[in-house]
Amino acid sequence: MPVEFADRMKNIKGSEIRELLKLTENPEVISFAGGLPAPELFPIEEMKKVSVAVLEEEGRAALQYSTTEGHGPLREKIAQRMNDKLKTNISKVDILITNGSQQGLDFAGKIFINKGDVILCESPSYLGAINAFNSYQPKYIEVPTDENGMIMEALEEILEKTKNVKMIYVIPDFQNPTGRTWSLERRKKFIEIINKYEIPAIEDNPYVELRFDEGFLPCLKALDTKGLIIYLGSFSKIFCPGYRLGWTCASPEILSKFIIVKQGADLQASTISQREVNKFMEMYDLDAHVEKIKSVYKVRRDLMLKTLEEELPEGVKFTRPSGGLFTWLELPENIDASELLKKCLENNVAYVSGEAFFPNGGKYNCFRMNYSTMTEDKIVEGIKRLAIALKEFM
Numbered sequence: 009m010p011v012e013f014a015d016r017m018k019n020i021k022g023s024e025i026r027e028l029l030k031l032t033e034n035p036e037v038i039s040f041a042g043g044l045p046a047p048e049l050f051p052i053e054e055m056k057k058v059s060v061a062v063l064e065e066e067g068r069a070a071l072q073y074s075t076t077e078g079h080g081p082l083r084e085k086i087a088q089r090m091n092d093k094l095k096t097n098i099s100k101v102d103i104l105i106t107n108g109s110q111q112g113l114d115f116a117g118k119i120f121i122n123k124g125d126v127i128l129c130e131s132p133s134y135l136g137a138i139n140a141f142n143s144y145q146p147k148y149i150e151v152p153t154d155e156n157g158m159i160m161e162a163l164e165e166i167l168e169k170t171k172n173v174k175m176i177y178v179i180p181d182f183q184n185p186t187g188r189t190w191s192l193e194r195r196k197k198f199i200e201i202i203n204k205y206e207i208p209a210i211e212d213n214p215y216v217e218l219r220f221d222e223g224f225l226p227c228l229k230a231l232d233t234k235g236l237i238i239y240l241g242s243f244s245k246i247f248c249p250g251y252r253l254g255w256t257c258a259s260p261e262i263l264s265k266f267i268i269v270k271q272g273a274d275l276q277a278s279t280i281s282q283r284e285v286n287k288f289m290e291m292y293d294l295d296a297h298v299e300k301i302k303s304v305y306k307v308r309r310d311l312m313l314k315t316l317e318e319e320l321p322e323g324v325k326f327t328r329p330s331g332g333l334f335t336w337l338e339l340p341e342n343i344d345a346s347e348l349l350k351k352c353l354e355n356n357v358a359y360v361s362g363e364a365f366f367p368n369g370g371k372y373n374c375f376r377m378n379y380s381t382m383t384e385d386k387i388v389e390g391i392k393r394l395a396i397a398l399k400e401f402m
Contacts, residue, residue, distance in 0.1 A: 016143050038390035039358045040377040043184065043333055047381075049301050050248050051292070058287045062280065065287075070280045076271050078105025078255070079282040085289050086241065086255050094216065095230040096239075102257050104266050105277045109214050109240040109254035113140040115269045116175065116210050116238060119262075121146045125174040128166060128207075130158050132336075132365035132374075134184045137177055137212065146174075148367035155327070157183070157190030160197040167205050175208055180228060182215040182332025185365045185376035189330060192225055199231045206236065208262070214242035214254070215332040217298050220306040235259030243285060245333070246298050251281045305333070305380050312379040312387050319395035321402060333380045336362070338373060340402070345375040348401050357393040 062070050077083065083100035090096045106112045113136065121127065121144035129137070131150030138148075149170060152162045158178060167173060178198070180190040190198075202209050211228040229239040235258070242254040256266050270276070288294065312335060316326055325338045337359075339345060346361040362374030382390060 016145055020139070020142055034356070037353070037356045037358055038382060038386045038393065040379070040382065040390060041358045041360045042381060043378055044381045045245055045249060045301070045333075046304060049304060051288070051297060054288065054292055055248075055284065058284050058291060061291065062283050062287050066283055070283045072279060074276055074279045074282070076104075076267050076276050078103065078277060079279070079286055082282050082286040082289075083255075085286065087257075090227075090229070090239075090241070090257065093224050094227040095224075096227065096257075097230075098257060101260075102263065104256045104258075104263055104270065105282060106254045106256055106266075106270065107274065107277050108244060108249075108252045109212060109242040109256075110136055110140065111270075111273070112238075112240040112254060112256045112266070113137050113210070113212070114143070115256070115266050115273070116177075117141040117144040117146070118269055119265045120175045120208065122174075124172070126170060126172050127175050127177060128163065128173055129177045129367065130179065130183065132185055132362060132371070133177065133367065134179060134212065135360075135364050137210075138365075138367045141177070149173075150366060150368060153186070153188065155188060157188055157194050158198070160194055160201060163198070164201050167201065167207070173205075173207055175210060176202065177210045177212065178228070179212045179215075181213055181225070182218065182329055182334070184215070184332070185334055185360070185362070186336040187327045187329025187332050187334045188336075189225070195225065195228055195231060198228065199233065199237075202236050203234050206234070208236050208238060211237050211239045213239060214245050216241075217246050218302055218305060218333070219331040220302060220309065221330050229257060235262070238262060246301065247285065247288075247294070251278075251285055253277060253281055253285055302331075308379045308382070308384060308387060309335075311384055312377070312391065315388050315391040319391050321395070321399055323402075324398070333378050335377050335379065337375050337377060339375075339398075341373055343402065344372045346372065348398060349375070351397040351401050352394055355393040355397050357390045357397070359394070 083103040086103050087098045087100050117140055123145040125146050126149055127146045128149050128151055130153050149166055152159045182189055229237045239257040323340045327336045329335055349361055360376045363369055363372050
């Protein structure tokens with residue numbers, strides 16, 4: 009007897025990145041495909057001591073159910089970091105701990121989107137968000153972008169003529185997949201526009217602390233005057249992704265909906281994970297740990313850009329991110345990055361083809377490369393392999 013699935017399953021596909029990572033488990037493959045942090049930077053020795061301290065000091069409470077909103081001291085520390093670095097003015101009551109920021113994306117779709125509702129997003133946009141939202145059967149309108157992020161004139165033009173826009177999804181800092189960062193002028197204009205049309209916006213910001221230059225730009229949440237920005241943060245890129253801890257910061261009216269939805273999804277994030285991350289921040293200096301990560305990633309970013317410049321043929325463009333994990337390459341219009349990838353895999357080098365980052369498809373000549381995971385020698389060797397494949401393909 010055939011099994012009958014819900015209609016929404018027609019829109020849900022496996023993550024192309026996750027599937028590609030299976031192919032690159034071969035140690036001979038140099039993979040620029042994932043968005044993985046460098047595992048050699050995980051604080052393993054420190055976490056051994058942290059784990060013991062949590063169990064010795066907090067005992068059974070660390071292994072018990074806890075509140076849906078999350079561990080109070082951890083929420084306080086998150087709020088303080090956002091206030092100090094991103095110029096927000098929030099407290100722990102504005103924070104919900106989630107199982108990674110990915111869970112916040114899924115909840116946003118569940119809370120705001122009915123079948124056929126419109127989501128506006130950058131073009132291209134984060135594949136994981138598209139996959140999360142697809143469950144709720146939206147329509148997407150892609151807003152054009154340039155080196156300074158989403159083009160505000162295009163956004164306003166779309167909003168003027170489009171009905172049923174329920175949500176805008178953006179990544180203003182070191183965007184996945186392009187690595188681009190919005191200018192301060194664009195951020196201020198964005199707040200003006202969403203205030204005018206009263207459209208909620210998801211600010212997905214897992215990379216914001218990985219800025220290689222001095223100083224932070226204020227996040228959109230810091231500029232929010234009507235409570236329309238829902239901020240998603242994460243410990244995955246600045247600490248350890250295996251803890252699966254992120255957070256949602258929103259106005260009380262909106263956050264209450266996220267809390268209700270989380271109660272129905274999984275009751276709470278892991279009690280012991282929250283307490284261990286909180287204890288690490290009490291025993292050690294998270295800022296110093298982030299600085300260590302940044303120093304490694306900056307070297308790898310610089311090396312990747314330098315090697316791309318030296319090795320790639322004419323006609324290939326790439327972004328020059330000032331932080332984060334990714335650069336974005338555009339090939340001549342007649343080259344399909346998915347077909348090129350097959351050739352690259354024969355040479356044991358991998359990246360993520362760009363088409364999947366466009367929710368409406370149709371753009372084939374671009375791809376994303378990650379510089380955080382591979383060591384310096386593998387970055388150089390991998391780009392040389394890529395360049396050989398590309399020259400043969402062209």
